[in-house]
Amino acid sequence: MASKLSAAFRALAFGLLAVFAASSLPALAQQPTSVNPTAQAVKEEQLLQALKPGAPVAGRISIPDKQAANLIQPGRDWRAFNQETLPRLGAYSLIGIAIVLVAFYMMRGKIRIDAGLSGMKILRFGALDRFTHWLTATSFIVLAITGINVTFGKIVLAPVMGPEAFAAWAGFAKLVHNYVGFAFMAGVLLTFLIWVKDNIPSAVDVQWFAAGGGLLGKGHPPAKRFNGGQKIIFWSVVVGGFLLSLSGWHLLFPTAEAIEHVQWQATLHGTTAFVMIAIIIAHIYIGSVGMEGAFDAMGSGEVDLNWAKEHHSLWVEDVMKGKRPAGNAAPQPAE
């Protein structure tokens, strides 16, 4: 009896509770309606202000191209860089290096071999050395010309050639640039591998620079296989070549990554390229018209003994004493 009563009481209590709970439900249900979906509508203005600079206004998209989920992209500065800063940088570097070299030639003239030609030759660069140099050199020149065309072609060439002919050339140049880039990457890698051991900076280089490097002032400071200036060229090619390769690789597949990354890669690529072109023009100058006997090193591979003694005295001593081979992949001894 008591258990029946308690069961009935329990049922009543549960029922009351249920009624109470049910009466409070509408209050709960009303809560979402206090959120006004229209008043809370996401506004473009708020989004643009709330976003940190550089982030795109992005959402969800139902097509496979996830890049398309970016509604409004950041990076409004790249256009100004590409159309104003980069052409200016390019013009300054190209014209600047030309002025410097002409001025240097007028002041210093062609750097002669002080002791004159000895008539004796010493092997300086073997077949592998020269292959690496010319692989890197030819690919760089092709890449430089086709690359400069992207920045200056429409200003300089298009008015002369007409839009159709220029577009045909630019299209060809783009293809060449994309493919020859791989040859350049291989060249830079080989350059690093075969010459890095002779390009570690040392105390000799400090003395070499202190003495004007044989370019300024009189006489030739001692140098090993590569002097301080050549080491600067080496590390420029390795570091600059690496940056160009890395950014160029990314630019081959621009749709694979966020737009601000691509803009950074394009900025890095263009800037590094113009700096490198200026450095390499100076390198070409000193390796050809600027210095007597220098071209032979990468031409035939054999240089005049007096030239070697003047420019690379410590290296000649090492080779003469048989401490080191003259060039890479060079089975034949120096004459």
Added chain:
Amino acid sequence: MARMKFLCDADRCIECNACVTACKNEHEVPWGINRRRVVTINDGKPGERSVSMACMHCTDAPCASVCPVSCFYTTADAVVLHSKDLCIGCGYCFYACPFGAPQYPKTSNFGSRGKMDKCTYCAGGPEADGSQAELDKYGRNRLAEGKLPLCAEMCSTKALLAGDGDIIAQIYKERVAKRGYGSGAWGWKVAYKETVAL
């Protein structure tokens, strides 16, 4: 001449993607390319909005500025078009575009880019209006037939508006005034350096 613009009323867009489909069908757009797309912002949250976006035919367009072969031109209706005969597929317009409009079909080895494709405002290209060559390269030229872009004409909720900028801005303003809210003219500030005052 009219200054043609797009305006997507995000408070009306229901993300049905009919504009995307209509565009692809009308212009026989190549596989993998969407000249128009619908992006949903704040998906699943209160205040979620969808925006239909394509080339906005910018005033002083960045794509035209950075193009190394100057293949872009602006029509009398202020529609930004390009010549696929001149385009070299370098990708620079894609780097510069605020709206991700330029796209490239994968046509050759190693996934390299073909000639750029983007929304033409249903205005074709430099070829003769309505010619077969124009149809093959750029799709239908509806503007030359006195019609507006199909995406906007198809829009079931009339969220996407196309036409003279002043007129569609006025329509949008009236809508916002009547219903009391509006999430803004998406992309206008970036594309036209002006917005619809609400």
